[in-house]
Amino acid sequence: MGTSETPFKLAYGTEARIPVKTGSPSHRVINFDEISNIEGLKTNLELLDEVRDKAVKRMESYKEKTKLYFAKKAKIREYKAGDLVLRHTEASDPTNQGKLQPNWEDPYTVKEVLRPGTYKLSYLGGTEVPNTWHGARLRKFYQ
Incomplete structure (x- = not known):
């Protein structure tokens, strides 16, 4: 895919947590605050278009680099009428x-x-x- 973003984040604006990590105590679980979490989710949704734009730019850059890499190996043969x-x-x-x-x-x-x-x-x-x-x-x- 060429981006560092997960498809879930590109679709919903936030990272998903797998069920195994939900039950284990972590800094994020221990210090959970519902109000700040809701505000953070709203902020993530507001920034979602920017995250998607960055992902598209990284994908375009990756495709261009790949194209240039393979173009170096291509032999360009040009002929004229009558050859x-x-x-x-x-x-x-x-x-x-x-x-x-x-x-x-x-x-x-x-x-x-x-x-x-x-x-x-x-x-x-x-x-x-x-x-x-x-x-x-x-x-x-x-x-």
Whole structure:
């Protein structure tokens, strides 16, 4: 979850006490004052939105750090229209796999860059290949 708050506190504004701790004498149980407890619960409810906002910010920060960590490992492959590329066989035909099967197939021409990382391919004869292809499933072809 990426936050230090419990779901109970995010929902109700205060921490829950488990039944085992309720029966055992602790500083909190011995010095219990019902009036100050009610005031404290009201204060917790008033601050609940702030606690939730902090939890959301911590979650966003955690997601951003995770994204940056994995983005460092990603190889960004960019191609231009007209580049020759090979297509990964697993992406084109998942049933045709095997230890001795080739990993890459046919040189194709990048026909169009739809957006960064997404490409439309064509065979060398000019016929368009169905579907779009992700750059991670393509490799530059050198003649």
